[in-house]
Amino acid sequence: MLTGQQENRRQNAAYKNEIADNQADKTAEENENRQEEQTQQDVDRSDVISELGTAKVPELVSEIHVLTIIGQVEGHLVLPPQNKTTKYEHIMPQLVAVEESPDIKGLLVILNTVGGDVEGGLAIAEMMAGMSKPVVSLVLGGGHSIGVPIAVAAKKSYIAPTATMTIHPIRMTGMVLGVQQSFDYLERMQDRVIGFITAHSKISDKQVRKFMMNTGELARDIGTVLAGEDAVKCGLIDEVGSLQDALRELHRMIDENKNQIN
Amino acid sequence: MLWSVIPEAVVLSGMEEAISLIDGQVENCPCRLRSAGDGFFSIEALTSTDPKDFLNSGLQPGRRIFLPK
Numbered sequence: 001m002l003t004g005q006q007e008n009r010r011q012n013a014a015y016k017n018e019i020a021d022n023q024a025d026k027t028a029e030e031n032e033n034r035q036e037e038q039t040q041q042d043v044d045r046s047d048v049i050s051e052l053g054t055a056k057v058p059e060l061v062s063e064i065h066v067l068t069i070i071g072q073v074e075g076h077l078v079l080p081p082q083n084k085t086t087k088y089e090h091i092m093p094q095l096v097a098v099e100e101s102p103d104i105k106g107l108l109v110i111l112n113t114v115g116g117d118v119e120g121g122l123a124i125a126e127m128m129a130g131m132s133k134p135v136v137s138l139v140l141g142g143g144h145s146i147g148v149p150i151a152v153a154a155k156k157s158y159i160a161p162t163a164t165m166t167i168h169p170i171r172m173t174g175m176v177l178g179v180q181q182s183f184d185y186l187e188r189m190q191d192r193v194i195g196f197i198t199a200h201s202k203i204s205d206k207q208v209r210k211f212m213m214n215t216g217e218l219a220r221d222i223g224t225v226l227a228g229e230d231a232v233k234c235g236l237i238d239e240v241g242s243l244q245d246a247l248r249e250l251h252r253m254i255d256e257n258k259n260q261i262n
Numbered sequence: 263m264l265w266s267v268i269p270e271a272v273v274l275s276g277m278e279e280a281i282s283l284i285d286g287q288v289e290n291c292p293c294r295l296r297s298a299g300d301g302f303f304s305i306e307a308l309t310s311t312d313p314k315d316f317l318n319s320g321l322q323p324g325r326r327i328f329l330p331k
Contacts, residue, residue: 065317072266072273078283078306080276087323089307090316097313115266145265170265189263 063105064250065098067091068112073124073146075117086113088120095127105254106134108246109154115145118170118189122146122196125153129200134253138246139163139237149193151237152201156249158241161228165236167211168223202235288327291315301328 069091071084079085098104109128115121128135128150137154139147144166151157151165159165170190190212198205211224211234218225231237239245264270282297283306291310295303305325308315315321 072264072268077274077277078281079273080279082276083273085323087307090323093308093313094316097317100313101317114268116264118263118265121265142267144267166267168267170263193265 063103063254064247065101065104065107067094067098067107067109069109069124069147069150070112071116072114073116073121073150075120077117086116088117088124091124092127095124095131099131099133104133105257106136106250107131108250109135109137109150111137111139111143111147111151112141113143113147113150115147115166118146118193120146121150122193125149125196125200128153134250134257136246136250136253138241138243139165139231142166146193148236149196149200152197155253156239156246157201157237158239158246158249159228159231159237160242161240163228165226165231166218166223167208167226168218168221169212197236201237204235207234285309286329288325289318289320291318291321293321295327295329298326301330303327303329 069086071086072079074083074085074087095107098107107128135154135156137151137157139151139157139159140163141160142164143151143159144164145168148165148167151159170186170193194205194208194212197203197208211226213222214224215222217223226234226236228240232240241249264273266273284295284297284303286293286295286303288295288305291308291312293308293310294306296306298304303326305321305323305327307323308321310316
Protein backbone atom coordinates (compact mmCIF):
# COMPACT_ATOMS: atom_id res chain seq x y z
CA MET A 1 0.00 0.00 0.00
CA LEU A 2 1.28 3.48 -0.99
CA THR A 3 1.60 6.27 1.48
CA GLY A 4 0.11 9.71 0.72
CA GLN A 5 3.57 11.09 -0.18
CA GLN A 6 4.32 8.22 -2.57
CA GLU A 7 0.93 8.64 -4.22
CA ASN A 8 1.65 12.38 -4.81
CA ARG A 9 5.05 11.53 -6.29
CA ARG A 10 3.48 8.96 -8.60
CA GLN A 11 0.84 11.46 -9.76
CA ASN A 12 3.46 14.17 -10.38
CA ALA A 13 5.54 11.75 -12.44
CA ALA A 14 2.50 10.71 -14.50
CA TYR A 15 1.60 14.38 -15.09
CA LYS A 16 5.17 15.19 -16.22
CA ASN A 17 5.15 12.21 -18.60
CA GLU A 18 1.86 13.37 -20.05
CA ILE A 19 3.22 16.90 -20.66
CA ALA A 20 6.37 15.47 -22.26
CA ASP A 21 4.24 13.25 -24.53
CA ASN A 22 2.06 16.19 -25.56
CA GLN A 23 5.14 18.31 -26.26
CA ALA A 24 6.64 15.53 -28.39
CA ASP A 25 3.36 15.18 -30.35
CA LYS A 26 3.23 18.93 -30.90
CA THR A 27 6.84 19.07 -32.10
CA ALA A 28 6.25 16.14 -34.46
CA GLU A 29 3.16 17.86 -35.87
CA GLU A 30 5.06 21.13 -36.32
CA ASN A 31 7.87 19.33 -38.11
CA GLU A 32 5.36 17.63 -40.36
CA ASN A 33 3.69 20.96 -41.19
CA ARG A 34 7.05 22.56 -41.87
CA GLN A 35 7.97 19.74 -44.20
CA GLU A 36 4.66 20.03 -46.05
CA GLU A 37 5.15 23.80 -46.36
CA GLN A 38 8.68 23.28 -47.68
CA THR A 39 7.45 20.72 -50.22
CA GLN A 40 4.73 23.13 -51.37
CA GLN A 41 7.31 25.92 -51.71
CA ASP A 42 9.53 23.61 -53.77
CA VAL A 43 6.61 22.77 -56.05
CA ASP A 44 5.71 26.47 -56.40
CA ARG A 45 9.35 27.33 -57.15
CA SER A 46 9.63 24.64 -59.82
CA ASP A 47 6.34 25.89 -61.35
CA VAL A 48 7.76 29.42 -61.50
CA ILE A 49 10.98 28.13 -63.08
CA SER A 50 9.11 26.17 -65.75
CA GLU A 51 6.62 29.01 -66.42
CA LEU A 52 8.87 32.04 -66.25
CA GLY A 53 12.40 30.68 -66.54
CA THR A 54 13.46 32.32 -63.31
CA ALA A 55 13.82 31.01 -59.81
CA LYS A 56 12.62 34.07 -57.97
CA VAL A 57 9.93 36.51 -58.98
CA PRO A 58 9.96 39.62 -56.84
CA GLU A 59 6.58 40.46 -55.41
CA LEU A 60 5.53 44.07 -55.84
CA VAL A 61 3.67 45.58 -52.97
CA SER A 62 2.71 49.08 -54.01
CA GLU A 63 0.58 51.66 -52.31
CA ILE A 64 0.01 53.44 -55.62
CA HIS A 65 -2.81 52.81 -58.06
CA VAL A 66 -2.15 53.53 -61.74
CA LEU A 67 -4.97 54.76 -63.93
CA THR A 68 -4.51 55.07 -67.69
CA ILE A 69 -6.58 57.46 -69.77
CA ILE A 70 -5.97 56.30 -73.32
CA GLY A 71 -7.54 56.71 -76.76
CA GLN A 72 -10.99 58.27 -76.79
CA VAL A 73 -12.73 59.08 -73.55
CA GLU A 74 -15.99 57.23 -74.10
CA GLY A 75 -19.08 58.86 -72.67
CA HIS A 76 -22.74 58.50 -73.42
CA LEU A 77 -22.21 56.63 -76.71
CA VAL A 78 -20.71 53.16 -77.06
CA LEU A 79 -18.07 53.85 -79.72
CA PRO A 80 -17.42 51.49 -82.63
CA PRO A 81 -14.71 48.88 -82.03
CA GLN A 82 -12.01 50.60 -84.16
CA ASN A 83 -11.62 53.10 -81.32
CA LYS A 84 -9.37 52.46 -78.38
CA THR A 85 -11.38 53.86 -75.50
CA THR A 86 -11.40 54.74 -71.82
CA LYS A 87 -14.89 54.21 -70.50
CA TYR A 88 -16.04 56.79 -67.99
CA GLU A 89 -18.54 54.43 -66.40
CA HIS A 90 -15.59 52.20 -65.45
CA ILE A 91 -13.25 54.99 -64.34
CA MET A 92 -15.67 56.71 -61.99
CA PRO A 93 -16.37 53.73 -59.69
CA GLN A 94 -12.67 52.90 -59.89
CA LEU A 95 -11.91 56.34 -58.47
CA VAL A 96 -14.41 55.65 -55.69
CA ALA A 97 -12.64 52.35 -54.98
CA VAL A 98 -9.24 54.09 -54.90
CA GLU A 99 -10.56 56.70 -52.47
CA GLU A 100 -12.11 53.99 -50.28
CA SER A 101 -9.27 51.47 -50.29
CA PRO A 102 -7.06 51.55 -47.18
CA ASP A 103 -4.24 49.88 -49.18
CA ILE A 104 -4.06 52.60 -51.84
CA LYS A 105 -2.35 55.78 -50.69
CA GLY A 106 -1.98 57.64 -53.97
CA LEU A 107 -3.08 57.72 -57.60
CA LEU A 108 -0.90 58.09 -60.69
CA VAL A 109 -2.87 59.04 -63.80
CA ILE A 110 -1.09 58.41 -67.10
CA LEU A 111 -2.62 60.15 -70.09
CA ASN A 112 -2.21 59.48 -73.78
CA THR A 113 -5.58 60.56 -75.10
CA VAL A 114 -6.95 62.18 -78.24
CA GLY A 115 -9.92 63.61 -76.31
CA GLY A 116 -13.48 62.39 -76.38
CA ASP A 117 -16.82 62.95 -74.72
CA VAL A 118 -16.94 66.36 -73.04
CA GLU A 119 -19.24 65.42 -70.18
CA GLY A 120 -17.57 62.04 -69.59
CA GLY A 121 -14.16 63.73 -69.45
CA LEU A 122 -15.37 66.52 -67.19
CA ALA A 123 -16.95 63.96 -64.86
CA ILE A 124 -13.64 62.10 -64.53
CA ALA A 125 -11.77 65.38 -64.03
CA GLU A 126 -14.18 66.56 -61.33
CA MET A 127 -13.93 63.24 -59.48
CA MET A 128 -10.13 63.29 -59.58
CA ALA A 129 -10.07 66.87 -58.33
CA GLY A 130 -12.36 65.93 -55.45
CA MET A 131 -10.21 63.10 -54.11
CA SER A 132 -8.58 63.40 -50.70
CA LYS A 133 -5.65 61.15 -51.65
CA PRO A 134 -2.64 62.49 -53.54
CA VAL A 135 -3.14 62.45 -57.32
CA VAL A 136 -0.33 63.06 -59.83
CA SER A 137 -0.83 63.10 -63.60
CA LEU A 138 1.70 62.46 -66.35
CA VAL A 139 0.97 63.36 -69.97
CA LEU A 140 2.82 61.11 -72.40
CA GLY A 141 2.38 61.24 -76.16
CA GLY A 142 -0.71 63.42 -76.15
CA GLY A 143 -3.23 64.87 -73.77
CA HIS A 144 -5.53 66.59 -76.23
CA SER A 145 -8.90 68.33 -75.99
CA ILE A 146 -10.84 66.81 -73.04
CA GLY A 147 -7.51 65.32 -71.89
CA VAL A 148 -6.52 68.85 -70.82
CA PRO A 149 -9.00 69.19 -67.90
CA ILE A 150 -8.23 65.59 -66.84
CA ALA A 151 -4.49 66.33 -66.75
CA VAL A 152 -4.87 69.52 -64.71
CA ALA A 153 -7.33 67.90 -62.27
CA ALA A 154 -4.42 66.20 -60.48
CA LYS A 155 -2.82 67.88 -57.49
CA LYS A 156 0.44 67.95 -59.45
CA SER A 157 0.74 67.56 -63.23
CA TYR A 158 3.72 66.53 -65.35
CA ILE A 159 4.24 66.42 -69.08
CA ALA A 160 6.92 64.52 -70.95
CA PRO A 161 9.18 66.79 -73.07
CA THR A 162 7.90 65.21 -76.30
CA ALA A 163 4.22 65.11 -75.35
CA THR A 164 1.70 67.58 -76.79
CA MET A 165 -1.62 69.03 -75.73
CA THR A 166 -4.07 70.49 -78.24
CA ILE A 167 -6.45 73.23 -77.18
CA HIS A 168 -9.15 73.90 -79.76
CA PRO A 169 -12.81 74.95 -79.73
CA ILE A 170 -15.59 72.56 -78.83
CA ARG A 171 -17.95 72.20 -81.74
CA MET A 172 -21.09 70.43 -82.73
CA THR A 173 -21.77 68.45 -85.88
CA GLY A 174 -24.94 67.05 -87.35
CA MET A 175 -28.31 68.70 -87.72
CA VAL A 176 -28.76 71.90 -85.73
CA LEU A 177 -32.36 72.96 -85.15
CA GLY A 178 -32.02 76.23 -83.31
CA VAL A 179 -28.80 77.97 -84.32
CA GLN A 180 -28.80 80.61 -81.59
CA GLN A 181 -29.79 78.13 -78.84
CA SER A 182 -27.19 75.61 -80.00
CA PHE A 183 -24.53 78.32 -80.12
CA ASP A 184 -25.41 79.44 -76.59
CA TYR A 185 -25.28 75.84 -75.33
CA LEU A 186 -21.91 75.30 -76.98
CA GLU A 187 -20.56 78.52 -75.52
CA ARG A 188 -21.74 77.57 -72.03
CA MET A 189 -20.14 74.15 -72.41
CA GLN A 190 -16.88 75.78 -73.47
CA ASP A 191 -17.07 78.17 -70.52
CA ARG A 192 -17.46 75.20 -68.15
CA VAL A 193 -14.39 73.48 -69.58
CA ILE A 194 -12.30 76.68 -69.55
CA GLY A 195 -13.52 77.43 -66.02
CA PHE A 196 -12.34 74.01 -64.83
CA ILE A 197 -8.96 74.33 -66.54
CA THR A 198 -8.25 77.78 -65.12
CA ALA A 199 -9.44 76.77 -61.64
CA HIS A 200 -7.03 73.83 -61.51
CA SER A 201 -3.95 75.29 -63.21
CA LYS A 202 -2.08 78.56 -63.39
CA ILE A 203 -3.19 79.48 -66.92
CA SER A 204 -5.53 82.47 -67.35
CA ASP A 205 -8.96 82.41 -68.95
CA LYS A 206 -7.77 84.91 -71.56
CA GLN A 207 -4.80 82.73 -72.50
CA VAL A 208 -6.91 79.56 -72.92
CA ARG A 209 -9.36 81.40 -75.20
CA LYS A 210 -6.44 82.83 -77.19
CA PHE A 211 -5.00 79.32 -77.66
CA MET A 212 -8.44 78.02 -78.67
CA MET A 213 -9.00 80.65 -81.33
CA ASN A 214 -5.50 80.65 -82.77
CA THR A 215 -5.77 80.49 -86.56
CA GLY A 216 -2.11 80.34 -87.49
CA GLU A 217 -1.08 76.91 -86.24
CA LEU A 218 -3.32 74.05 -87.35
CA ALA A 219 -3.85 73.41 -91.05
CA ARG A 220 -7.37 71.99 -90.84
CA ASP A 221 -8.61 73.57 -87.64
CA ILE A 222 -8.16 76.51 -85.34
CA GLY A 223 -6.42 76.04 -82.00
CA THR A 224 -2.95 75.53 -80.54
CA VAL A 225 -0.69 72.56 -80.01
CA LEU A 226 1.42 72.95 -76.87
CA ALA A 227 4.52 70.79 -76.62
CA GLY A 228 5.96 69.79 -73.20
CA GLU A 229 7.88 72.95 -72.25
CA ASP A 230 5.22 75.29 -73.78
CA ALA A 231 2.49 73.71 -71.63
CA VAL A 232 4.54 74.47 -68.53
CA LYS A 233 5.52 78.01 -69.57
CA CYS A 234 1.90 79.08 -70.04
CA GLY A 235 0.97 77.64 -66.64
CA LEU A 236 -1.24 74.81 -67.90
CA ILE A 237 0.95 72.00 -66.53
CA ASP A 238 3.12 72.21 -63.41
CA GLU A 239 6.37 70.63 -64.63
CA VAL A 240 8.12 68.87 -67.48
CA GLY A 241 9.06 65.46 -66.17
CA SER A 242 9.29 61.74 -66.59
CA LEU A 243 7.82 58.74 -64.81
CA GLN A 244 10.42 58.88 -62.05
CA ASP A 245 9.64 62.57 -61.39
CA ALA A 246 5.92 61.82 -61.16
CA LEU A 247 6.49 58.84 -58.86
CA ARG A 248 8.93 60.74 -56.65
CA GLU A 249 6.40 63.56 -56.23
CA LEU A 250 3.57 61.12 -55.53
CA HIS A 251 5.61 59.33 -52.84
CA ARG A 252 6.53 62.69 -51.32
CA MET A 253 2.86 63.67 -51.17
CA ILE A 254 1.95 60.28 -49.66
CA ASP A 255 4.64 60.68 -46.96
CA GLU A 256 3.40 64.20 -46.26
CA ASN A 257 -0.15 62.85 -45.85
CA LYS A 258 1.08 60.12 -43.47
CA ASN A 259 2.96 62.69 -41.37
CA GLN A 260 -0.14 64.86 -41.13
CA ILE A 261 -2.20 61.87 -39.92
CA ASN A 262 0.46 60.99 -37.31
CA MET B 263 -20.64 65.74 -77.56
CA LEU B 264 -17.12 64.91 -78.71
CA TRP B 265 -14.12 67.14 -78.13
CA SER B 266 -11.34 65.28 -79.84
CA VAL B 267 -8.49 65.83 -82.27
CA ILE B 268 -9.69 62.83 -84.29
CA PRO B 269 -12.44 63.88 -86.74
CA GLU B 270 -15.90 62.88 -85.62
CA ALA B 271 -16.49 61.05 -88.92
CA VAL B 272 -13.56 58.74 -88.16
CA VAL B 273 -14.50 58.18 -84.52
CA LEU B 274 -18.14 57.44 -85.26
CA SER B 275 -17.75 55.44 -88.47
CA GLY B 276 -19.47 52.09 -88.02
CA MET B 277 -21.97 53.48 -85.50
CA GLU B 278 -24.81 52.30 -87.71
CA GLU B 279 -23.76 48.67 -87.23
CA ALA B 280 -25.83 47.00 -84.55
CA ILE B 281 -23.89 45.62 -81.61
CA SER B 282 -25.13 42.81 -79.48
CA LEU B 283 -24.75 43.27 -75.75
CA ILE B 284 -25.73 40.64 -73.24
CA ASP B 285 -25.72 40.59 -69.47
CA GLY B 286 -23.54 37.91 -67.90
CA GLN B 287 -21.08 37.17 -65.14
CA VAL B 288 -17.29 37.03 -65.18
CA GLU B 289 -15.53 35.91 -61.99
CA ASN B 290 -18.88 36.24 -60.22
CA CYS B 291 -19.11 39.89 -61.19
CA PRO B 292 -22.14 41.06 -63.18
CA CYS B 293 -21.01 42.47 -66.53
CA ARG B 294 -22.34 43.67 -69.85
CA LEU B 295 -20.66 41.65 -72.59
CA ARG B 296 -20.19 42.41 -76.28
CA SER B 297 -20.38 39.41 -78.56
CA ALA B 298 -17.35 38.88 -80.79
CA GLY B 299 -18.61 35.68 -82.43
CA ASP B 300 -17.70 32.01 -82.03
CA GLY B 301 -18.46 32.06 -78.33
CA PHE B 302 -16.05 34.93 -77.63
CA PHE B 303 -17.14 38.01 -75.76
CA SER B 304 -15.44 41.14 -74.56
CA ILE B 305 -16.28 42.94 -71.35
CA GLU B 306 -18.11 46.12 -72.28
CA ALA B 307 -18.92 47.36 -68.79
CA LEU B 308 -19.21 46.13 -65.24
CA THR B 309 -22.67 46.44 -63.75
CA SER B 310 -21.47 45.59 -60.26
CA THR B 311 -22.07 48.04 -57.43
CA ASP B 312 -19.06 46.80 -55.45
CA PRO B 313 -16.17 49.28 -55.90
CA LYS B 314 -13.64 46.46 -55.36
CA ASP B 315 -14.66 44.89 -58.70
CA PHE B 316 -13.46 48.00 -60.51
CA LEU B 317 -9.93 47.48 -59.14
CA ASN B 318 -9.77 43.90 -60.43
CA SER B 319 -7.44 43.93 -63.43
CA GLY B 320 -9.12 40.76 -64.72
CA LEU B 321 -12.36 42.67 -65.13
CA GLN B 322 -11.15 45.57 -67.24
CA PRO B 323 -13.37 46.53 -70.20
CA GLY B 324 -12.06 45.01 -73.42
CA ARG B 325 -10.93 41.72 -71.85
CA ARG B 326 -11.87 38.86 -74.18
CA ILE B 327 -13.40 35.77 -72.68
CA PHE B 328 -14.76 32.53 -74.08
CA LEU B 329 -18.18 31.48 -72.88
CA PRO B 330 -19.18 28.00 -74.08
CA LYS B 331 -22.88 27.61 -74.83
